[in-house]
Amino acid sequence: MMRGGLIFAVAAGLFLAATARDFGDACIDATDLPELTLQTSVEVADRNGALLRVYTVADGRWRLGVALSEVDPAYIAALLAYEDKRFYSHGGVDARAVLRAGAQAVLNGHIVSGGSTLTMQVARLLEESGTGHVGGKLRQMRVALALERRLTKAQILTLYLQLAPYGGNLEGIRAATLSYFGKEPLRLTPAEAALLVAIPQSPEARRPDRSVEAATDARDRVLARARRDGLIDDDQLQAVRTEVVPSARRPFPAIAPHLADRVLAEEPGVQRHQVTLDKTLQTKLEQLAREVVAQQGARLQVALVVADHTSGEVLASVGSAAFQADQRAGFIDMTLGIRSPGSTLKPLIYGLAFDQGLAHPETLIEDRPTDFNGYRPQNFDRQYRGTIRIREALQQSLNIPVVLLTDAMGPAKLLAALDKAGVKYQLPGGTAGLAIALGGIGVRLEDMVQLYAMIARGGVSLPLIHQMKGERPEGQRVLTPASAWQLGDILAGLAPPPGAPANRLAYKTGTSYGHRDAWAIGYDGRHVIGVWMGRPDGTPVPGAFGADLAAPVLFQAFARLKPSLTPQPPAPPSTLLVSNIELPQPLRKFRSRTAAFEADKDAPAVAFPPDGSEVELLPEGLLVRVSGGKAPFTWLANGAPVVVAEGGRAVMLDNLGLGFVTLSVIDAEGRSARTKVRLR
Known part of the structure; x- marks a missing residue:
């Protein structure tokens, strides 16, 4: 029984x-588990993966995503040795550790060790619960056991790496290493790893930026444990204990803030954005922007864009000198501001004229006061050069010649080319007149850089891109290779600003009406850079000229980009490289579209006798005079030559006879004039 x-x-x-x-x-x-998909900081990285900007999560914390493979294995070993030696063998709760902690508490009268596993700590961090009550500890055990059943050890450890508190609004190891050491967690010194193990146990008390002493003591205890566990030897212990604990937090990266905000707005659901910028170059040009405005008035602003014109990739984009609400309106991205381009559209107009057979760089054109149906443009200096080569007209940025060409083509032709080049623009009043040739249109700096990249690329336009992913669109031809090369050859002949190297950078400056905008855009065989300076609110900047204000910044930007320029390509085989006298007759001198109906300003004219007059015929003959034209002159009476190859402008004609006679004069270029008189 x-x-x-x-x-x-x-x-x-x-x-x-x-x-x-x-x-x-x-x-x-x-068990109902808390949300296991953590919200982590949105990141923007450069073309090489280096961080440009990081954003806090919704509650203002810095919590950066991290993978186990992105953390130094030595740190992981130190963490497990100090916090949870049997992490890979227990099921979420380490019974031996719990019993040991209980016995120690009974024997010592207070808690000596908590007995919490890393999984239990993850449970507490996920639920943001405390550890001071038995009920809370039991809940953590239950959640930890449930986590172990639903996640792998690697997933649990990754959650800890993202959630561990490091004081203030820092969460996770990446936020800690970036803030305290200014680097990623993949390569850590033993002292750095020990500090990162120690801080989460009491994150506010051990914050290095609050108490270096407390942080150092806690780090040294972890190092002593690491020595006891054989992770480091005595020599290493002595060496690493001399390493100074950082006493301040470093700011998180905030490079290229305007472009970073832009890509977030373009793709709000993406966690990590990789852009085409180069962090080193971007940093150099942001520093240049700060230096430039520091020498100017409190309201003057600057913006720069650098692109590789062979690919269309933007390598640097500086929207302002400082991303802050100051008198310069630094929060506004002036690479996207709609502004008047001044004279920077002129190269496109000349290129279109070359392609249409209206002109050649060696063509002669008039720079004289001209009335275009009531529109009377003037040169910036209010001076006129008379007959001048197209090459010189562009280099001197004269207004009358470029308006003559625009009038000959029609403004619609220019707008069509801008459309094909992908340039977004705004027309004041919605209509295009001849004033667009001189900046009477609104464009963005980024688009102007794209336009000059087209010229530098041999006339083929590619959209500028600022994200590494996505399809690369095919280019569109806007100018012929010969015309694009000719523009580069002309612009490379411009004298550099005082003190800048004479490196044949092809560049153009511009100043908008009222000195509101100063521009300089230039390129070599690989890169194109655009500079805009002015006030974001559009108020005038007295005395501001593109050549004086923006051009020096352009040359400085190229100097920070690379030590020397990339050579321009050779002239395409189709390029007509001749002097003016060797040009075909129609290209030697520009004639407007109404030239056939207009008198040549320099054409010959019969100065005496006037047409329709009655003149007394003297015994020695009739005195005639010619004005204008080019000697020598040939005189005809009723179609018959009377005097041939006369060098003077006054000559006596004999053997004419009385009555009505038609007198004609022909100059050396074949131009003629005539008058009909009655001789008595």
Whole structure:
């Protein structure tokens, strides 16, 4: 009977244990877990993966995503040795650690060690619960057991790496290493790893920026444990303990803030953006922008764009000198501001004229006061050069010649070319007149850089891109290779600003009406840079000229981009490289579209006798005079030559006879004039 009772008791005990186990399993399986997909900081990285800008999560914390493979293995080893030696063997709760912690508490009268596993710490961090109450500890155990059933050890460890508190609004190891050490967590010194193990145990008390002493003491305890566990030797311990603990937090990267905000707006759901910028170059040009405005008035602003014109990739984009709400309106991205381009559209107009056979760089054109149906443009200096080569007209940025060409082509031709080049523009009043040739149109710096990249690329336009991913669109031809090369050859002949190297950078400056905008855009065989300076509110900047204000910044930007320019390509085979006298007759001198109906300003004219007059014929003949034209002159009476190749402008004609006679004069270029008179 006793034996039967023992068997029953054992069976009952086993049944109760199994029932308790099954009940426990059911409870664990039924555990509602907190959200396991963490919100991490949105990041913007450069073309090489270097961080440009990081954003806080919704509650203002810095919590950066990290993978286990992106963390120094030595740190992981130190963390497990110090916090949870049996992490890979327990099921979420380490019974031995719990019993040890309980015994220590009983013997010492206070808590010596907590007995929490890393999984339990993850449970607490996920639920943001405390550890001071038995109920809270039991809840953490239950959640930890449930986590171990649903996640891998690597996933649990990754959650800890993202959630561990490091004081203030820092969460996770990447936020800590960037803030305290200014680097990623993949390569850490033993002292750095020990500090990162120590801080989460008491993150506010051990914050290095609050108490270097407390942080150092905690780090040294972790290092001592690492020595005891054989992770480092005595020599290493002595060496790393001399390493100074940082006493301040570093700011998180905020490079290229305007472009970073832009890509976030373009793709709000993306966690990590990789842009085409180069962090080193971007940093150099942001520093240049700060230096430039520091020498100017409190309201003057600057913007720069650098692109590789062979690919269309933007390598640097500086929207302002400082991303702040100051008198310069630094929060406004002036690479996208709509501004008047001044004279920077002139190269496109000349290129179109070359392609249409209206002109050649050696063509002569008039720079004289001209009335275009009531529109009377003037040169910036209010001076006129008379007959001048197209090459010189562009280099001197004269207004009358470029308006003559625009008038000959029609403004619509220029707008069509801008459309094909992908340039977005705004027309004042919605209509295009001849004034667009001189900046009477609104464009963006980024688009102007794209336009000059087209010229530098041999006349083929590619949209500028600022993200590494996505399809690369095919280019559109806007200018012929010969015309694009000719523009580069002309612009490379411009004298550099005082003090700048004479490196044949092809560049053009511009100043908008009222000195509101100063521009300089230039390119070599690989890169194109655009500079805009002015006030974001559009108020005038007295005395501001593109050549004086923006051009020096352009040359400085190229100097910070690379030590020397990339050579321009050679002239395409189709390029007509001749002097003016060797040009085909129609290209030697520009004639407007109405030239056939207009008198040549320098054409010959019969100065005497006037047309329709009655003149007395003297015994020695008739005195005639010619004005204008080019000597020598040939005179005809009723179609018959009377005097041939006369060098003077006055000559006596004889053997004419009385009555009506038609007198004609022909100059050396074949131009003629005539008058009809009655001789008595």
